[in-house]
Amino acid sequence: xxxxxxxxxxxxxxxxxxxxxxxxxxxxxxxxxxxxxxxxxxxxxxxxxxxxxxxxxxxxxxxxxxxxxxxxxxxxxxxxxxxxxxxxxxxxxxxxxxxxxxxxxxxxxxxxxxxxxxxxxxxxxxxxxxxxxxxxxxxxxxxxxxxxxxxxxxxxxxxxxxxxxxxxxxxxxxxxxxxxxxxxxxxxxxxxxxxxxxxxxxxxxxxxxxxxxxxxxxxxxxxxxxxxxxxxxxxxxxxxxxxxxxxxxxxxxxxxxxxxxxxxxxxxxxxxxxxxxxxxxxxxxxxxxxxxxxxxxxxxxxxxxxxxxxxxxxxxxxxxxxxxxxxxxxxxxxxxxxxxxxxxxxxxxxxxxxxxxxxxxxxxxxxxxxxxxxxxxxxxxxxxxxxxxxxxxxxxxxxxxxxxxxxxxxxxxxxxxx
Ligand code: UDP
Numbered sequence: 001x002x003x004x005x006x007x008x009x010x011x012x013x014x015x016x017x018x019x020x021x022x023x024x025x026x027x028x029x030x031x032x033x034x035x036x037x038x039x040x041x042x043x044x045x046x047x048x049x050x051x052x053x054x055x056x057x058x059x060x061x062x063x064x065x066x067x068x069x070x071x072x073x074x075x076x077x078x079x080x081x082x083x084x085x086x087x088x089x090x091x092x093x094x095x096x097x098x099x100x101x102x103x104x105x106x107x108x109x110x111x112x113x114x115x116x117x118x119x120x121x122x123x124x125x126x127x128x129x130x131x132x133x134x135x136x137x138x139x140x141x142x143x144x145x146x147x148x149x150x151x152x153x154x155x156x157x158x159x160x161x162x163x164x165x166x167x168x169x170x171x172x173x174x175x176x177x178x179x180x181x182x183x184x185x186x187x188x189x190x191x192x193x194x195x196x197x198x199x200x201x202x203x204x205x206x207x208x209x210x211x212x213x214x215x216x217x218x219x220x221x222x223x224x225x226x227x228x229x230x231x232x233x234x235x236x237x238x239x240x241x242x243x244x245x246x247x248x249x250x251x252x253x254x255x256x257x258x259x260x261x262x263x264x265x266x267x268x269x270x271x272x273x274x275x276x277x278x279x280x281x282x283x284x285x286x287x288x289x290x291x292x293x294x295x296x297x298x299x300x301x302x303x304x305x306x307x308x309x310x311x312x313x314x315x316x317x318x319x320x321x322x323x324x325x326x327x328x329x330x331x332x333x334x335x336x337x338x339x340x341x342x343x344x345x346x347x348x349x350x351x352x353x354x355x356x357x358x359x360x361x362x363x364x365x366x367x368x369x370x371x372x373x374x375x376x377x378x379x380x381x382x383x384x385x386x387x388x389x390x391x392x393x394x395x396x397x398x399x400x401x402x403x404x405x406x407x408x409x410x411x412x413x414x415x416x417x418x
Pocket of ligand 1: 285339
């Protein structure tokens with residue numbers, strides 16, 4: 001494993017325009033806030049008898065530097081960090097600054113992150129802010145380093161600011177393993193934990209399990225539909241989907257670890273299923289859509305077994321045949337896309353007859369992966385506004401869900417506040 005004092009063999013990235021931006025912004029901040037940092041520096045000096053605290057960080061080309069804070073734990077200690085931007089030891093955007101111990105633990109493949117200086121804002125942090133940082137920090141850093149440019153930085157800064165403005169939260173909140181909204185227990189897992197759970201639950205011979213991903217709209221339905229609410233309470237795992245639940249959690253005093261929705265889980269699930277030989281069955285959406293989604297995923301994940309696919313427009317007389325086809329397919333994981341609450345109710349009603357160990361309701365997922373409906377671009381998802389995109393795509397169908405539903409949902413949560 002490379003040590004942080006080893007000679008650095010990777011070429012450093014030229015970042016002329018980014019460097020200019022860093023210097024410009026840092027100089028501006030230092031000038032505009034000069035009364036503040038002067039005052040804070042003096043306070044620290046008087047109280048602690050020293051100007052700075054700081055810890056050693058590993059920066060550009062593995063060079064170590066002491067990241068400064070004004071002394072003591074009074075507010076505004078972090079203002080001293082702008083100094084490092086002037087010196088070029090840090091940048092506005094870049095991978096997070098690591099301690100020497102963290103840097104030593106990195107695998108050799110991750111060393112390219114030191115081709116650029118560490119940043120105040122990282123690509124990972126932008127996604128973390130709204131709970132959609134599903135790939136690990138290292139691979140996100142490496143993507144950033146490979147593509148680094150002024151435009152990318154400006155985009156990340158804008159997304160970070162917007163995300164912070166819309167959903168930021170200064171105080172750290174508790175992260176209990178499960179939380180309840182409207183009497184429905186939600187499992188507060190990260191996406192990788194949720195995925196591991198699904199993979200373990202879908203092993204051969206496991207007892208039947210039902211999984212639901214629920215968003216603000218589902219909870220509004222559960223509010224007025226006791227049968228749906230009972231189904232969700234009886235499900236084996238219920239995962240929180242979307243920014244509405246994240247805001248609700250915050251209102252109730254807890255933080256949701258991730259936005260665990262079916263659409264983001266699907267490619268990860270396909271990858272894990274391909275690796276472990278588990279097969280999937282896709283049931284739902286308009287004729288041809290589930291099959292098209294299956295085809296797209298087979299192309300993307302060679303070795304993925306999709307045991308069968310069929311549309312979600314069948315009548316009660318056809319139900320036995322549908323269940324029979326699923327059971328004969330030998331699938332381990334059944335994805336049901338009939339929309340909420342139908343899909344969850346359908347699974348619950350037939351859970352005992354269905355052979356796949358895991359069955360989950362997935363809403364419009366096949367529409368996205370078949371290409372029938374475009375998913376919101378990453379920048380919109382990164383600021384928690386995927387729902388706005390869906391509203392614009394299908395205003396006739398979605399206005400009630402979002403324009404009326406979102407405020408109603410938050411009002412109900414607010415009333416639930418202890
Ligand atoms: N659907 C279906 N059978 C029905 C009604 C709906 O297969 O009888 C499908 C529909 O084609 C769509 C999915 O169910 O693919 C529900 O999509 P929606 O956009 O409502 O899901 P969400 O917004 O909850 O993800």
